Amino acid sequence: MGPINRREREKEALRTQILDAARYLFARDGYDAVTMRAIAERIEYSPRTIYLHFQDKEDLVRELCRHDFQAFGADMAKTAKVKDPVERIKAIGLAYARFGAENPNHYRLMFMSGAPDYEGMGEEEWKGNPEVDAYAFLLGTVQEAIAADRMALKDAELITQTLWAGVHGVIALDIAKCNDPWVKWRPVSKRVKTMVDVLVGGLVAPPRKGR
């Protein structure tokens, strides 16, 4: 337990401080409002110091989201306890939507901004990426439902993408357009429920003859 450990702990503590300050600003005002100078001011360090802990702003915010998106992954995983695959699909949709509605700035960054470059990203880096995990989780459930002969279509990817797009549409529209006065918006929870019910209802196979 020499001073090296202490210094490392201090370094880690400052890194956390930076992340906390950034998280506060980001959750409150969104990506653009998080300026390096504002973060620096909040933690009472010079702007340059941030660059000793993060490569650049994108790196910082991405780290921020990765951390917070653990909750996203956890929410999704909780639905695994639902046995029936069709009901689980519904549960995933609702959990996904709730997270988006409650974390609009995170959601916006992860699913509504231009894609971050995945070019230099090896397959190993996808592991643990909640975006990927959540997609894979939904895809697996859809495959399970297909295997149980519960779905009207057999293309698991197409079904998954349609379900994702539907719920994403409700949330994304809500985030971007909820203040438009020329739409009499129904409550977002109701819109989500309608979307999930209609999509799942339309994708599930009609009961077989003789049942």
Added chain:
Amino acid sequence: MGPINRREREKEALRTQILDAARYLFARDGYDAVTMRAIAERIEYSPRTIYLHFQDKEDLVRELCRHDFQAFGADMAKTAKVKDPVERIKAIGLAYARFGAENPNHYRLMFMSGAPDYEGMGEEEWKGNPEVDAYAFLLGTVQEAIAADRMALKDAELITQTLWAGVHGVIALDIAKCNDPWVKWRPVSKRVKTMVDVLVGGLVAPPRKGR
């Protein structure tokens, strides 16, 4: 036909020149790539000159979109010739999606960025706003379908919002995430068709007994 007219024509011509330069940059590289200096350089004027014709950058780009979105309104209006309201709903969805897929930068600005302030906007300004018109057009068609007893639900706003969200989800996800390598994306046209078919299928009333 004095020189005043000529000057006004010249002024109008320069305004058009600015818009053309901005349109070129915007369509090619998106909102952030359109810098006032880049526009000025393209038309070989000083940056300040742009401000003699437009209040600020947002004003310019908004004007840009309003102009180009006439095509959007026209696309929507074309579907009016479809007599059957349910079929017309499908046609609107497909037309909407096609426009989004073919004009991703415009689409992103209009439907995926933070809401522009509608606060100071009177009702008269909504008229002619293609966003509003398209929504109203779809809403009207849904109401028509409800009146004809063709829909399973009776809440026209809720149905309209669900349809919009579904197609928006496909397009928005495509624009933001089409390069993600961990999704085996089906062609966007197929995803749109699936979305429209499933949604409409789920929202249309089952045939009455005895028919």
Added chain:
DNA sequence: TGACAAAGTAAACACTGTTTACATAATGAA
């Protein structure tokens, strides 16, 4: 011709993210 208004400009302002060059302070070795 001369007053006047419009059109256009250079330079600056305030704000970004980021970097260069420098100071400070803590550490391990002589």
Added chain:
DNA sequence: TTCATTATGTAAACAGTGTTTACTTTGTCA
């Protein structure tokens, strides 16, 4: 203890953004 080294942090600057202030040029009309 003293010194060199290394990590830590900073002030000032750079290059870019949208936008404005103060000024010059230009064209029009009396």
